[in-house]
Amino acid sequence: MFKALLQGKPFSHPLHPALVHFPIGLFVLSLILDIASYLEITSNDLYGASLYVMAFGLAMGVLAALTGLVDRSDIRLDHPARKTSTIHMLLNLSALGLFSINFVLRLGQRALAGIPLAYLLLSLVGVGIILVSGYLGGTMVYDNGIGVGRHRRDTRLPKKTIDVSFLVRHDGWAVVCDENELKDGETLRVKCDGNIIALAKQGGKVYAFQDFCTHRYGPLSEGKLEDHQVICPWHRSCFDIRTGKVVEGPAKVDLNTYSAMIRGGKIFVK
């Protein structure tokens, strides 16, 4: 429940990307005030003013970090964006660390008339890191669709892709997992002989279809199951999971489907 709140599900809008506006905007403003102070373009105490801005940036940065950690925990382990998320996190934590040091150093020297060059440089490096990291964060959303449509999904997401390619087959069937590991309304992402398959359970039966939406290739194993339809998290294309047929666009091409069954308490696919 607390996790859903930190992910912004009650607002139908993820919290992390909303909160990050603040540290990004505030650290940039604080740097600009530092530069203006260093260049002495006004007699106002911009060095002192910058400290307030930095304090707010740090406070909001901590909130953003918390929500970001929670969002990261839902990224599939083998997703290409998982690595990006690790770099994004480490960069942001280093920037927060640098700004904390910067802040504490300045706190001890509040009465200075102008800003020491070292503090200005520290801010410059901090903002540089944040811009690189923010760019990576943006690619996670706009290239990889992380967090997109996630609020519509109320069951747990696949943790990783289960590769069954090398398992012993019985009449071509590969065993995926125990039946009770997949509940109604849940999905798995399975790799079998090069095919990436979404497995969905509904009404006690399992259905297998291609994981990639035929519009922009969004992950259907992270989509919402409504009765026997799956809704792509990215642009809401809707497919019938029994036949793979498009129910609603923007997708125009039907999904490939695969065979799946439950036998003896195990889920099989081929």
Place this chain on the structure above:
Amino acid sequence: MIDFLQGKWLKHPLHPALVHIPTALWPMAWIFDLFSQFRADNVFVQLAFYAGLLGLLVAILAIPTGFADWTDIGREKPAWKLGLYHMGMNVVVSILWAINLWLRVGSFQTDTSVPPGLFGLSTFATVLLLISGYLGGRMIYAYGISVARLSKKKWRKIAEQGGAAVPPEDGE
């Protein structure tokens, strides 16, 4: 020109990157306004002005990029209307801040608290902005605007390798 405004050269949409500055700094300007009501100190009046000004400068850059993104949305899509409201509100908020800052220019270096009228103006602009920012976020996270716009070739390749049916190359 549209390609440039949409951020193709950067491989990242420009509009959502630029809006961080006004989205953070205008509400912060309001918070500094609020502080100055309780603790008379010129530093808060100055901070509100600087935050408002940097917000406005970047908002002026953000508006054309947002417009360029919006032109790509089909008129029949729900996100088109959402985008229209988002744009209308943001233009209003930007004008409100331009007026607000104009009225402060003469006094922000000496005042120790923001006059109630101007505080009211930033309060109104902040409420509008938060609603508008929420709508902007909904366009991305609920309707997928700009999502996989620049990466669709990459995903197409991954999908093909994963044995998926894909649409004809020019039918996208």
